[in-house]
Amino acid sequence: MIYLNYNNLDAETQERLLTKSKDDIKSKFGEDLKAFSEQHQLDFEEVLYEEAVKNLYNYKYKFNI
Template sequence: MIYIKFQDLSEEKQEELLQVSREHVTHIFGESIQKYVDETGADYEKLIDEEMIKNLYTYDYVFNI
């Protein structure tokens, strides 16, 4: 669960959330994505970025107002 102040939806906070999601995706799926990249020649960074954005939708957010 991610706690966010409703007033703090700044660009910096959004970047922080993206970074947390990126680290989470890399930790969980990094090896399998790298294996896929090695087999197909796909772009690793692009795949991580796509999964990072999808991953944001799996979090539960609590907004403190």
């Protein structure tokens, strides 16, 4: 069994996982992030991106070869 982290994955896989992470964060915390970004006058997409990247490191990647 091989254990990898996000940095060990190819660019296409990283992009796919980032998109999935953004959707996950948006569905769970979208309203809270939108309110936070408006309150602090931040770009919502940038806040979403930062939270999605943080979320990626919570995933466990497991590949069977």
